[in-house]
Amino acid sequence: MIRVTLPPHLRKLARVDGEITLAVMGEITQGTVLDALEAHYPMLCGTVRDQVTRKRRPFVRFFACGQDLSHESPDAPLPNAIASGAEPFMIVGAIAGG
Amino acid sequence: MSGVRVLVGTRKGAFILTADAKRANWKISGPHFAGWEIYHLKGSAADPNRLYASQSSGWFGQIIQRSDDGGSTWHQPGTPEGESTRTPEGMPKGESNKFVYDTSPETGKPLTTHQWYDGTPHPWEFKRVWHLEPAQGDPDTVYAGVEDAALFRSVDGGRTWHELAGLRGHGSGPHWQPGAGGMCLHSIIVDPMNPQRIFIAISAAGAFRTDDGGKTWQPINRGLHSLYIPNPTAEVGHCVHHIAMHPSRPGRLFMQKHWDVMRSDDAGESWHEVSGNLPTDFGFVIDVHAHEPDTIYVVPIKSDSEHFPPDGSLRVYRSRTGGNDWEPLTKGLPQNDCYVNVLRDAMSVDSLDQCGVYFGTTGGQVYASADAGGTWNAIVRDLPPVLSVEAQALP
Numbered sequence: 224m225i226r227v228t229l230p231p232h233l234r235k236l237a238r239v240d241g242e243i244t245l246a247v248m249g250e251i252t253q254g255t256v257l258d259a260l261e262a263h264y265p266m267l268c269g270t271v272r273d274q275v276t277r278k279r280r281p282f283v284r285f286f287a288c289g290q291d292l293s294h295e296s297p298d299a300p301l302p303n304a305i306a307s308g309a310e311p312f313m314i315v316g317a318i319a320g321g
Numbered sequence: 322m323s324g325v326r327v328l329v330g331t332r333k334g335a336f337i338l339t340a341d342a343k344r345a346n347w348k349i350s351g352p353h354f355a356g357w358e359i360y361h362l363k364g365s366a367a368d369p370n371r372l373y374a375s376q377s378s379g380w381f382g383q384i385i386q387r388s389d390d391g392g393s394t395w396h397q398p399g400t401p402e403g404e405s406t407r408t409p410e411g412m413p414k415g416e417s418n419k420f421v422y423d424t425s426p427e428t429g430k431p432l433t434t435h436q437w438y439d440g441t442p443h444p445w446e447f448k449r450v451w452h453l454e455p456a457q458g459d460p461d462t463v464y465a466g467v468e469d470a471a472l473f474r475s476v477d478g479g480r481t482w483h484e485l486a487g488l489r490g491h492g493s494g495p496h497w498q499p500g501a502g503g504m505c506l507h508s509i510i511v512d513p514m515n516p517q518r519i520f521i522a523i524s525a526a527g528a529f530r531t532d533d534g535g536k537t538w539q540p541i542n543r544g545l546h547s548l549y550i551p552n553p554t555a556e557v558g559h560c561v562h563h564i565a566m567h568p569s570r571p572g573r574l575f576m577q578k579h580w581d582v583m584r585s586d587d588a589g590e591s592w593h594e595v596s597g598n599l600p601t602d603f604g605f606v607i608d609v610h611a612h613e614p615d616t617i618y619v620v621p622i623k624s625d626s627e628h629f630p631p632d633g634s635l636r637v638y639r640s641r642t643g644g645n646d647w648e649p650l651t652k653g654l655p656q657n658d659c660y661v662n663v664l665r666d667a668m669s670v671d672s673l674d675q676c677g678v679y680f681g682t683t684g685g686q687v688y689a690s691a692d693a694g695g696t697w698n699a700i701v702r703d704l705p706p707v708l709s710v711e712a713q714a715l716p
Binding site for chain 1: 355356357378379380381382383384397400416418419421
């Protein structure tokens with residue numbers, strides 16, 4: 224199971240508390256993790272990435288294992304620690320005041 | 322009528338204010354969707370407990386919310402709590418947040434560019450829903466005015482949205498440009514006697530009308546005069562802030578433009594200025610009394626750079642003659658050191674026998690008058706900046 228953390232706004236929208244876990248089929252990439260996230264929590268469709276272009280929203284960033292993966296290809300394999308469930312895939316809202 | 326519900330959208334959530342028909346004691350519910358910008362929420366005339374809300378953020382995009390119980394509970398249409406998150410065919414739901422410009426060869430129009438602030442071409446990009454307008458007779462049909470300017474319609478209670486592409490595809494689209502708040506479609510008025518006729522307004526393109534249910538559109542800006550654009554009488558390019566209509570007189574429209582208060586008596590074919598004795602004719606809101614089609618309200622704002630009332634004195638102005646002759650309404654409103662703004666969708670009226678008038682400010686106050694503007698009271702004083710106010714008379 225893949226562990227995913229969401230920013231507070233999206234946790235509230237998805238009606239979840241804390242970390243969530245997802246079953247992801249096939250290779251573990253940003254794209255497949257987000258596909259699984261949106262399939263299980265359709266109310267998040269369009270919030271992390273654009274529904275049409277599938278591009279990450281500019282103020283959303285991805286972190287895992289102490290690395291900023293925001294600019295990695297969505298098709299690149301995520302670190303093994305994510306795939307094994309040892310570490311969470313972190314979806315974070317950029318800090319910009321307000 | 323048993324009472325009133327006032328729906329308030331703010332920069333940090335939605336609030337629902339309710340009172341009985343006396344409108345003296347109010348209950349305040351909220352914040353709903355705390356932390357999100359709620360540009361607009363509105364109830365259906367056909368089913369007052371059916372509410373739609375536009376929830377958005379620069380971080381996480383656009384969410385459409387719906388309530389079927391007057392705002393006690395909310396859900397994203399098509400994804401009610403506890404229901405399967407997949408369709409019987411296995412497809413994930415969540416389509417209710419999807420606003421995609423129609424570029425299909427059958428019904429759509431190619432995505433052109435519009436003008437950016439500096440006049441350079443800029444691609445059309447969806448940002449948010451500014452205004453939701455439920456259709457008169459059907460709670461499942463609702464229109465959405467969006468930024469970048471376009472009109473969408475849902476006929477399934479907000480589950481799916483389809484663009485009425487003839488508007489964006491009007492030949493003048495490449496000449497539209499954003500106002501300071503963005504290139505938004507902010508006003509939608511469906512003619513109650515002829516649902517095929519719809520009026521909309523875009524900042525800063527102007528007003529448009531369709532007479533065929535949204536297939537084709539024409540600009541209706543003749544008579545507008547805007548000194549801030551290269552051709553002051555251009556067919557498009559005017560910064561219309563808001564338009565209003567009384568349902569009993571669908572041919573008469575009122576407009577608060579960037580500067581100038583205007584009236585049309587021929588469904589927008591021509592406009593003439595009715596600013597009259599207003600202290601300034603800059604402003605954002607304009608609305609019509611529920612029972613007196615010639616009685617209108619504006620809140621004059623000092624100028625396009627000083628977005629606050631003249632002299633620090635918050636005054637609603639009322640005309641009982643369809644404009645030109647205006648009287649200030651001040652009783653109960655702050656007359657000193659008040660420097661708030663009242664944004665374009667932040668005024669509304671109720672349809673009780675004694676018409677109620679409501680408006681919200683960027684300072685977080687929501688003012689109510691239960692006597693058509695004669696006296697005012699603050700229902701609440703310390704909300705986040707108010708973006709929109711909609712009043713509903715409850716059966």
